[in-house]
Amino acid sequence: MHRIGLIVYPGFQVLGLAMCATFELANSAADEPVYSIVLVSEHGGMVQTSAGFAVETKPFDPCSFDTLLVMGDNLIRPPSKGLVDFLRHASQGTRRLGSICTGAIALAEAGLLDGRRATTHWCHAASLQRAFPKVKVEEDRIFINDGNIWTAAGMSACVDLALALVEIDLGAEVARRVARQLVVYHRRAGGQSQFSVMLELQPRTDRIQAALTYAKQNLKSDLSVEELANAANLSPRQFSRVFNAETGQSPAKAIESLRVEAARLMMETGRHSIDVVATETGFGDRERMRRAFLRAFGQPPQVIQRANRG
Incomplete structure (x- = not known):
């Protein structure tokens, strides 16, 4: 079973939780429990979302996840030392690491994006590039996969990223079935523009x-x-x-x-x-x-x- 860890912190953008529905529906489409989803945070316990309500989380545990995805924020906030250290340690044993929106800043701070292509929400791309010149920031992309690192634009791009992961794990037909259940376009290509x-x-x-x-x-x-x-x-x-x-x-x-x-x-x-x-x-x-x-x-x-x- 693929254990998915969604890394959250106080004030994280609540829309990122839409990824949970993608993996949940993938389990139904595959007729077996392929994914388990865990919300994790630095200290565990209740963590407040950008919408004001709180969600229950487990404390960091780098040894038990197949995929770790850092959620985004409406604002640019420096990641905590605990989060950066966790990502550095997790990168040595986790199959996939990724981010949504400003979550890319935490990956960059951990040195995991150095020399790699990456994206984030278009309004934060310039700030990411200035702060981390070793990162090859591409501001007009829905998501980017470089090696075992995945980065996505903000907001609804989290669903596109999750569908891409499902397609790699379970095949295109399962991903299409999940997209139909979500009532979304099958999957926007990673290189597709963030703008319409x-x-x-x-x-x-x-x-x-x-x-x-x-x-x-x-x-x-x-x-x-x-x-x-x-x-x-x-x-x-x-x-x-x-x-x-x-x-x-x-x-x-x-x-x-x-x-x-x-x-x-x-x-x-x-x-x-x-x-x-x-x-x-x-x-x-x-x-x-x-x-x-x-x-x-x-x-x-x-x-x-x-x-x-x-």
């Missing part, structure tokens, strides 16, 4: 939202203003005016952003050629996609593709 174009655009009305949803589902189409206006049930002139007012962007710019996001995801989750990606995401040809990638990332698609395959 749809979220950043933030349309206020259902009509503009409907047009964007239509565009995302039909990227291979021309997606002219007339086509989008029809999806929004507005005249082309009215659609352009309302779209700009609600999103702060022109329809053409927003569609390019959706295509760039989809193209990058294709390169991160498969081994498609540049030409296939350009065709499937509506760019039509690789040169048009190259120009869009340069505007969005300052790099051509080939560079990003090589980075994900390396």
Whole structure:
């Protein structure tokens, strides 16, 4: 049985406990108790969450865990000496070590991220890099696996990390079944961006939202203003005016952003050629996609593709 230890401390971000449901459902999907979950803290006993309620924990015991995951925090707080010492000792016998959000700071303080790729919540990535220059921080990643060390972005990324661990332990089919039970996307790829174009655009009305949803589902189409206006049930002139007012962007710019996001995801989750990606995401040809990638990332698609395959 895989014994999972979730390391908590006063004020830890409560959403991290969602990982417990992932491992619990994996037990059901596998038809046998594969995982046991234990909340651990430096001194044991009751530990208060970021939401104000407390949870019962066991004291540190490095010899009894297959996987140890340090929970994150809403703020950056220096880890205690006891936690850092525990992680250093545990790293010698624990199969997997990982972190959610600012939990990466504890791993870095213990020296476990030196020379490794790692991520954290995007708003704390710069601070992590400044404090620990030996860490190769990648701020725009859902999670990263480097050797036996796993680091994840904040908040809901804990579920993506847990699903990735389940997939490695029990296979893709069990992970898919768990994801369906959780009512989430199967599993966002580790390299997928922490940001979403749809979220950043933030349309206020259902009509503009409907047009964007239509565009995302039909990227291979021309997606002219007339086509989008029809999806929004507005005249082309009215659609352009309302779209700009609600999103702060022109329809053409927003569609390019959706295509760039989809193209990058294709390169991160498969081994498609540049030409296939350009065709499937509506760019039509690789040169048009190259120009869009340069505007969005300052790099051509080939560079990003090589980075994900390396």
